[in-house]
Amino acid sequence: MPTPACDQIGAGKDEGEASHIMPNLGNATALTCRECGNSVELGPYYACAECFGPLEVSYDVKGVTRESIEAGPHNIWRYKDLLPVPPNVAEIPNLEPGFTRLVKADQLASALGLSALWVKDDSGNPTHSFKDRVVGVALAAARELGFKVLACPSTGNLANAVAAAAARAGIRSAVFVPSDLEQQKIITTAVYDGTFVTVDGNYDDVNRLASELAGEQEDWAFVNVNVRPYYAEGSKTLGYEIAEQLGWRLPDQIVVPIASGSQLTKIDKAFQELIKLGLVEDRPYKVYGAQAEGCSPVSAAYKAGQDVIRPVKPNTIAKSLAIGNPADGPYVLDAVRRTGGAIEDVTDTEVVDAIRLLARTEGIFAETAGGVTVGVLKKLIDSGQLDPSLETVIINSGEGLKTLDAVAPVAKPSANIAPSIEAFRATGLV
Amino acid sequence: MPTPACDQIGAGKDEGEASHIMPNLGNATALTCRECGNSVELGPYYACAECFGPLEVSYDVKGVTRESIEAGPHNIWRYKDLLPVPPNVAEIPNLEPGFTRLVKADQLASALGLSALWVKDDSGNPTHSFKDRVVGVALAAARELGFKVLACPSTGNLANAVAAAAARAGIRSAVFVPSDLEQQKIITTAVYDGTFVTVDGNYDDVNRLASELAGEQEDWAFVNVNVRPYYAEGSKTLGYEIAEQLGWRLPDQIVVPIASGSQLTKIDKAFQELIKLGLVEDRPYKVYGAQAEGCSPVSAAYKAGQDVIRPVKPNTIAKSLAIGNPADGPYVLDAVRRTGGAIEDVTDTEVVDAIRLLARTEGIFAETAGGVTVGVLKKLIDSGQLDPSLETVIINSGEGLKTLDAVAPVAKPSANIAPSIEAFRATGLV
Structure with a gap:
């Protein structure tokens, strides 16, 4: 050392x-x-x-x-005062990550039957992920x-x-x-x-x-x-930013993707810290977790009511979430159960559908992890586990340009034509 | 209509x-x-x-x-008060582009022999280009x-x-x-x-x-x-942001890529407007233009001392700049000549080398257009057309993830090994 x-x-x-x-x-x-x-x-x-x-x-x-x-x-x-970094950290050359957009997603909310939804879009970071x-x-x-x-x-x-x-x-x-x-x-x-x-x-x-x-x-x-x-402390900044961008208050509920589970537990830690520091009102919030079915050890433990995570061999297109033995899994279970949230998982087909839904409604092209989160949000609503009348935030942790293969089979042009107005008219797309 | x-x-x-x-x-x-x-x-x-x-x-x-x-x-x-948009534009759902990073590029400056260099990194926009x-x-x-x-x-x-x-x-x-x-x-x-x-x-x-x-x-x-x-007015915001991010002042010189030529002329227009409005000090600045050799009609006209742009058939990896008959070419010549700048062009090999130089020194992965701008900056210095003692800004207009093919032949891993410490030691990379 x-x-x-x-x-x-x-x-x-x-x-x-x-x-x-x-x-x-x-x-x-x-x-x-x-x-x-x-x-x-x-x-x-x-x-x-x-x-x-x-x-x-x-x-x-x-x-x-x-x-x-x-x-x-x-x-x-x-x-910086809430992170393990030197006071002059901002002056030393670095990529200056964070303070990404918190997007009011009214069209996606409408498609899912939610009253108020925000997407924290971390694809805006310098290398396009959280x-x-x-x-x-x-x-x-x-x-x-x-x-x-x-x-x-x-x-x-x-x-x-x-x-x-x-x-x-x-x-x-x-x-x-x-x-x-x-x-x-x-x-x-x-x-x-x-x-x-x-x-x-x-x-x-x-x-x-x-x-x-x-x-x-x-x-x-x-x-x-x-x-x-x-x-791991860096993930707390997602929680700080969401609260600040909402006007210094916590959302009613948040849906977070689970790989190691660290991001979810650190967002919860950030919310707790903001309450303790008096920077936001102390009010209840629910934390939900999202996994892909092909790598869902935390979701499985949650559903089985167990405290122990049973490792799995990942098999999903959501490769950035494909950690079969998630180190922070037990702490995720603690945070979700303590706050009254839930954990769900979705199939690869649902992931692709969710990527397309987010793109079509909000102009945000998410990587597969973002598709997992949107897909799980839908499933939580459909199954009655998440109250659609409460204000909800979801995390998009990365950029669709990095996982093009996932949507390549379905993201196709409407038509291919010869270069003439007649050819275009013949498509019926006018 | x-x-x-x-x-x-x-x-x-x-x-x-x-x-x-x-x-x-x-x-x-x-x-x-x-x-x-x-x-x-x-x-x-x-x-x-x-x-x-x-x-x-x-x-x-x-x-x-x-x-x-x-x-x-x-x-x-x-x-918004300087753009042709309604006063409530920010409240209508949109992608909220702009206010991208202006990066102080000390390592790139050092590599090129410049005293002060900034990169305006527009890959941070919502769909990762200007x-x-x-x-x-x-x-x-x-x-x-x-x-x-x-x-x-x-x-x-x-x-x-x-x-x-x-x-x-x-x-x-x-x-x-x-x-x-x-x-x-x-x-x-x-x-x-x-x-x-x-x-x-x-x-x-x-x-x-x-x-x-x-x-x-x-x-x-x-x-x-x-x-x-x-x-076209939207490109003015690049000029406004550079001036504001420099602390409300203009740089000594700026290097801008040329496709239609609109971006360059609008940055010049933005600087002129800021001077007229009294938002920055009225001082001279030089505007330089950058093209790829395989599509360099404006550079050719500049070098020949002509006012007319002769259209070309593009043949370059910098496809986002490949406009053979650039509509704003004559206005680019005006702006560059009026301010005392110059226009240069670089080969595709120089474009790839410049993408790698920018990535290695500043952690910014540019698309081919960004490589053109960095490559031209180097050529302007080497040929004595740009004074390296003056403060310089360059534009990176897009994201390397969109033009991966350009660097694929040269951006390779250092080694491929079996999963053991012995195998790693044998590479000599320890």
Whole structure:
């Protein structure tokens, strides 16, 4: 593990000189075990030394107001006082993710029979997925902790985000993906010119290799492995932004896609923090989870009334959600049950239909994960699990351009004609 | 031609009742011929009845201040008082384009030997190109002018923008493209489920068909044909945003890609307007133009010292710039010569190298048009035509995900390995 230091990753430093400098991570004070509550100092740790439970960042936040946040930049750094990042984070070159559109989706609401619906459209991020948020926070923390390389195992969106963020920051990236990844995701990672390795195996194989490397390469920050406690905090910004963009209030209910489950639990954490800080009114809200049927271990546990997640082998077109053994699954069950929400899953056919419905009604082209969320919203309404008279927010976590294959069989032109008005008239489309 | 009316496109109206209602296009007052100066009332006109010259929107702007603009939304509608749109434009459902990042590109500047460089990154728009700006303005004006369908001929980016904007607005779109368009651009247009016709022919054939249809289909607004004067004004927002994001001042010089040439002339117009309104200091700036060698009619005329553009048959990977007979070419020559800039062109190989340079140094993955602009910037510096000690802005007009084929042959992984640490060590990449 590297020596914590205040200078940037990549800047040469004398190790003896730097060894006593503590990382400056703003209002973050410690890492606390989610299971046993044991606390350790801020450092490159991700599992509790007492019980091996996952560590989470704790804070001592004072003096944050709506006005202090609104005076910040139009990206996630307006919430820097609530994140494990140094106070000058916005001044260090980064991709400036976040503050994406919250779209009032009246036509989609009408199609689904909802009274009020908003789409948080995270395809507007720099590499067009919510991963830019978590990578932005991981990079800022990793610099402070003295890491020199930004790394990850990934199936696509995270690979893009890590490679781009490292390029912008002027540091090395090391990205590992399964070798059968779609060519388009290979290209959009390789173009940033970092270290980029394809691995003959599935995502589980790649993930295991990354975990082994994280134990050996002491100055490599694998964002979703050895700096995961910091990385995961980035998803809180989705919750902060939704509340601020609604005029500093919480929605009645929210539907969130589940991969590892981290995004859902962090949005819930963000809402709780805003209540505690007095930035929003303390009122009940419901959190719903969305999975694809071909990878629905959390949905299955929810429906069976169980607390334990039974791992599955994923088989769905929603590859960015295809985590068969989701680390935060139990915490997702806690949040959903505590708030009175539910978890549902939809078939790949329903995912494609939902992508098309969102595109047709709101002009938003979502990746398959967005289709899962819209499809689950529909199913929750149809099955009476979600009250359509309450104000609802859904998350679109990524961009349709990255999962074109999913809609290619059905997104076709209306007609093909010769270049003449007569040919066009003959189509009956006039 | 439709009857001007204040109600929305698609809303049923009694024609007799609506016939005396004038369109409410904010501070816009008339359409004025660029050639003879003749003025006509605001309406669905695009060519001067006197001399057939192109019409341009004139305004009577009063009371616009930095503060009034800064109080507006974070999209192009903060400049609504300087556009031909109704005062309530921001409240009508639209894609909310604009206010994209202006990135301080220190690493790219260093690589090119520039003292200060900014990239205006328009890939952050809703459908990931600057076309969302012009389509947003065209849609708002078309509603006011009583049109019922939003249409266009296109080779890609415009097709995406029109289909998405119409879906969001709840009106019909009609998009025409060459049938040999890349499959990815077909899908990203078809998914919005408008009328979408592929035409057996090249872009010139499609454009001619669209012009004929514009003369026959009286309630169809072909954004880049019969409502072009309004549409083109949308590009001014690039100039306004650059000045505002620089802290209300103009850069020393700017490099802009040339397709029809409209974007370049409108950025120049925006700078002139800001000076006249007293929103920025009146100081000299230089405007440079960028073309691909395989479609460089404006660059050729500039270099030959001519005023007339000689049409060419395009042959370049920069398809979004491949207009062989650019309508605004002569006005581009005027602006560049008046301000002391220059026009250059680069080969397809230089375009690909420039895309990779921008990605590697700043984490921005540009489409081929962005590669043209970065490549031309380099060539202008190397040839001594652009002073590297002056502050420079360049435009990235679109997203690399839409032109993956251009970089596919060179954007490759570093290595492919078996899933083991030993296999990774053997690559020498540790």
